[in-house]
Every structure is written in structure tokens, then in C-alpha cells.
Amino acid sequence: MSRDALPPDPFDGDPHDPTSALHEVDEEPDAPIDATEQEELIEDLADLAVYQALLEPRGVRGIVVDCADCEEPHYHDWALLRASLEQLLDDGRMRPHEPAYDPDPRCYVTWEYCRGFADGVTASETAR
Numbered sequence: 001m002s003r004d005a006l007p008p009d010p011f012d013g014d015p016h017d018p019t020s021a022l023h024e025v026d027e028e029p030d031a032p033i034d035a036t037e038q039e040e041l042i043e044d045l046a047d048l049a050v051y052q053a054l055l056e057p058r059g060v061r062g063i064v065v066d067c068a069d070c071e072e073p074h075y076h077d078w079a080l081l082r083a084s085l086e087q088l089l090d091d092g093r094m095r096p097h098e099p100a101y102d103p104d105p106r107c108y109v110t111w112e113y114c115r116g117f118a119d120g121v122t123a124s125e126t127a128r
Contacts, residue, residue, distance in 0.1 A: 075103035
């Protein structure tokens with residue numbers, strides 16, 4: 001996702017921007033992603049496509065991640081997670097995003113669940 005695709009800053013040009021102190025931190029250059037991290041992100045994106053193809057038809061809307069910072073679950077729809085991973089790959093970091101609106105926790109699974117489900121499907125297909 002390019003920066004142009006992000007919503008406009010509502011305080012752009014406002015001399016009383018309440019987030020102006022944050023801009024100093026935000027302007028720091030992003031640390032480049034090394035080759036290993038790039039490879040892992042590309043693998044994660046490929047895995048995500050498989051997980052979505054397998055689970056979306058079964059009513060799974062995306063992935064839930066337990067946030068270590070706020071100790072709350074974060075619900076990521078498939079497209080949002082893909083866009084975040086692509087942005088991390090392109091920019092070296094993920095920009096803030098809107099959380100899922102009123103998510104139904106029953107419609108989200110963990111990354112580990114996705115991996116296990118995909119492994120199970122692969123094992124059952126190869127056993128035939």
C-alpha cells in the first residue's frame with residue numbers, strides 16, 4: 001500500500017496540530033529490512049494467500065493477534081493484514097490503521113490455527 005493510498009492527514013497545514021510533537025519521532029528514517037526479513041515477509045504473504053483461500057469460504061474473516069503492548073486481541077481482516085505486510089515489506093514499518101469495526105471474535109483465528117489447518121488439508125490431500 002503506498003502512502004498515497006492512506007487517508008489524508010486532517011491536520012495537514014494546521015499550526016496547532018495536536019500531533020506535531022509526534023512528527024519529530026515519525027520523521028526518523030526507517031531501518032531497512034534485511035534480506036532475511038524480506039524473505040520471511042514474502043513467505044508470510046504467500047502463506048496468508050493460502051490461508052485466506054482455505055478459510056474465507058468457511059466464514060473466517062481474518063486473523064486475530066494478541067498484542068503484547070496493550071494485552072488486547074487485534075482483529076485483522078485478510079485484506080488489512082495483507083496491506084500491512086506489504087507496507088512493512090515496502091516501507092520497513094507498518095503505519096497505524098483503523099481496527100476492525102465491532103469484530104465477531106468467532107470469525108477470526110490465530111496464525112497458528114491457519115498453519116495447522118493448511119497442514120491438515122495438505123496431509124489429507126497427499127494421503128489420497
